[in-house]
Amino acid sequence: MFIVNDNIKLPEDPGTIVWKYLDLSKFVDLLLYRKLFMSRSDKFEDQYEGTFSEPTFEEIRKLSIDNPNFLDYYKFHRQNVVISSWHINEYESFAMWQIFTQKSEGLAIQSTLGRLQKALHTEKDYEQHIGEVNYIDYKKEYIPFDNAFFPFLFKRKSFQYEREIRIISDMTSYGMKIDNGLKIDVDLSQLIEKIYIHPKSENWYKNLVIELVKRLGFDFIIEKSDLESDILI
Structure with missing residues (x-):
């Protein structure tokens, strides 16, 4: 269930394009079970996920002198927060293909902010919040902690x-108990607007994806990435 949180920053335009780059196995898992995987926040590669900048930590440390449980709460809270990450971009990102897919295989789901919000309305049990990540200098800048979601944004x-x-x-x-993460129900017809195939993939791979999508009962638009299209000279 998607919840609007006025304290969390988001682009104003619901048509803002967002992407998820993933390998074929994760894509098939998404279609087969119609559930979106959300990773436990402390399992991300970045060890700073869900932690605080130095100025904020100093303030929390002072507050915890008389209340040691205050600091412990933030340490263990990371184990109970799950996240699904999406990339904001009007166009495909060459860097995202390189980072999140292997060799010449992989896919990208194109969606929009509005579609994400509507896709989450099917989940009745858990509350989901959507927010845009802020990028700051952790040695100098302050992270507010009056909202439990802020450290993760x-x-x-x-x-x-x-x-x-x-x-x-x-x-x-x-x-x-959350191990690596959990899966939530989503409306895939809302979540997925278009699917792009890895720019370096061969035709057999694109045909495989088309056939898999068809056999699983979907009719999404599937295109080959144009990052490797023929040059005009």
């Missing part, structure tokens, strides 16, 4: 190329 400036929008759920109140 800030990253170091080194990651600015990700231009990330996140779907976030806090599972603390459900008392469940």
